[in-house]
Amino acid sequence: MSIELTKDVVAEPKKPIRQSVSWTKRLTSGRVYVGALIVLVWGLGPFYWMVVTALRDPAYTFDNTPWPTHVTLENFRNAFDTSRGNNFGRALVNSVIIGSATTAAALILGVMAAYALARLTFKGKYLVSGLVLSASMFPAVVLVTPLFQLFTNIGWIGQYQAMIIPNISFVLPMTVYILASFFAELPWELEEAARIDGASRFQAFRLIMLPLAAPAVFTTAILAFIAAVNEYLLASLLSSDKTEPVTKAIARFSGNDPLVPPYTAIMAAGTIVTIPLVIMVLLFQRRIISGLTAGGVKS
Template sequence: MAIIAFFCLAPFYWMLVSSLKAPAAIFDNRLVPKDPSWVNYAAVFGDENNFGLALRNSLVVAGTATVVSLLIGVMASYALARLRFRFKNVVLGLFLATSMFPGVAILSPLFQLFADLGWINTYQAMVVPDISFTLPLGVWILTGFFVAMPWELEEAARIDGCTPIQAFRKVLLPLAVPGVFTTAILVFISAWNEFMIASAMTQTPDAQPVTVAIAKFTGDSQFDQPFGTQMAAGVVVTVPLVILVLLFQRRIISGLTSGSAK
């Protein structure tokens, strides 16, 4: 476990160290910066990079995709787990199949479609594909969680006078909160990190999310590669996700490992 943890954390540590080095010291290979500098972080939030605007774009896109995926995913998961209808397994398999398509295979048709709709450089050109990729993940996680819930809980609510919708909203949904939290965080991270489609659908800095903005950072000249600035931007983008996971780690673990019987 220690070896695996080191393997996963070493790149992030090197990114943090490199972000604290001045441009002249970026290639000195020191494990600890000799003279820590915040110049790279100042460059990240400089006016020429529009990084604050890119952060807002990513937050809007990832947040919208997460909310819509949860709204649809919770209802679809409940139906797949609790209702009996023909071809239920086929529908669940189709959800999984949609997530298997590589993004590069649908990039050109999506670009043509969104160009015809006038969606290039808009949020919906990124939100809609993100939902199509994250929704199957949410449905699969939540379906397993609803399946683990005892039927007696819903039957007891129905006996007490609840309608099917009331039983779902007042009894089952509160018990599914750990699974919903787990799904929300995983979906948000997936949408936050998406690059390929966002890069194709955004052609102006005002519409670009952070993943595209970092890739298009430029140095002081055409011969300058802004490694330090890119590393600092990577730290800024990664830290909120780390904090999010640390704050909700108990709910994540509970959602992945337990059902309502707990």
């Protein structure tokens, strides 16, 4: 009898403890969902309003209805209307050229620099790392005047290289930072085994380390391309009508009335530019996440 009473006494207090734990988990998960919803609305709200405005008739531009009213596709046609002085179609091609060239150059230089900083030991290594990171802290506005004078003297104003080369300098520190942290976490044994089998350091890098770094390289390529396409300040001063990217082309959109900016056409152009980037990120989100987090945990 004493044993049975002891079991009953011990078993009874466990129920409220389990209930309190379950309620705590539910409350915590509820807070997580609410926080995620707030972040989602905060991030997608401006994009949603841009799409809604792009689908509206220009006469209802300032309608506050939170869903599309008086829907029309005329704004998307007006974005490509060259008779109004818009150069949006050509600007799309220019942005792809500038972004692709910037990304390719930044990856070629960044992969080798990141590997050297992460895997090699040389004098001044930490000084170089500090200089690479400090280069990303300079605001672009500080470089506008010297770059404009330099490119004017050598005749580069209005050419692609006048925007590609500065963009490389802006994107390269980010490329080196992401890839260096990834290379540093890769196991040394793989590289040492390749060296023992007779491979040179470059062969070990090209055949062993670089394929392992593919997720991080892919992630960096997407981020570098988006950063290059979004650049506006230097493009507004260093490009011409034939080489201007979409950021400058959208900023100088003109409509029928010179005193009224064509907001709906601007929103339509912004939608055309943004949707492919959003789709690309959604399609490759797993690779992006794995590339950003792969070097964050030590094995």
